Amino acid sequence: MTEQRRCTATRRDGRPCAAQALPSEPYCWAHSPTLAEQRQRSRAKGGRNSAKAARLRKLTPPRLLPVFDRLETALDEVHTGALDPRAATAMAALARALATLLTAGELEERVRLLEQRTGGEQET
Ligand SMILES: [Zn+2]
Structure with a gap:
């Protein structure tokens, strides 16, 4: 046993x-x-110890890296009781919103570049 x-x-x-x-x-x-x-x-x-974590960090937009690190620390803190899980939930929601905005902005930029290159007539 x-x-x-x-x-x-x-x-x-x-x-x-x-x-x-x-x-x-x-x-x-x-x-x-x-x-x-x-x-x-x-x-x-x-x-970062694992190769996977290092790779993921590289994929993270630079602007989000401090957020990534903060969330990683928060994970430990929630576990040890140093951080209120409700605060962590709020942090995660804000981080998600931030990531969504940044991703949308980046997509927008790429579409604009593509349209420029193909002479797109999306201008209004
Ligand atoms: Zn413990």
Whole structure:
């Protein structure tokens, strides 16, 4: 029988963390001081560990990169109880709106370029 060890940390809202502890530590991935240090380091370097994350970052419009980073941090913060999930939900909604606007603007620009190139008669 495998016993599921729970994280022994206390969330900032005073409730115990319910996440599963890491095999080698009494804490979950979000509360682990070891991992926190690693995360801090990789952030300081501006590096992302996985190739996939790096690729996704490259696809993100530059204007949205700080938003991307903020949301990534918010994910940890919600998990550790440092951030109110409702605040995170609001942040996510705003980020989505921002991304939609930027994407629409970019599409508009590309259509305009295409029309210029083909001598389109869309001008009104
Ligand atoms: Zn925890």
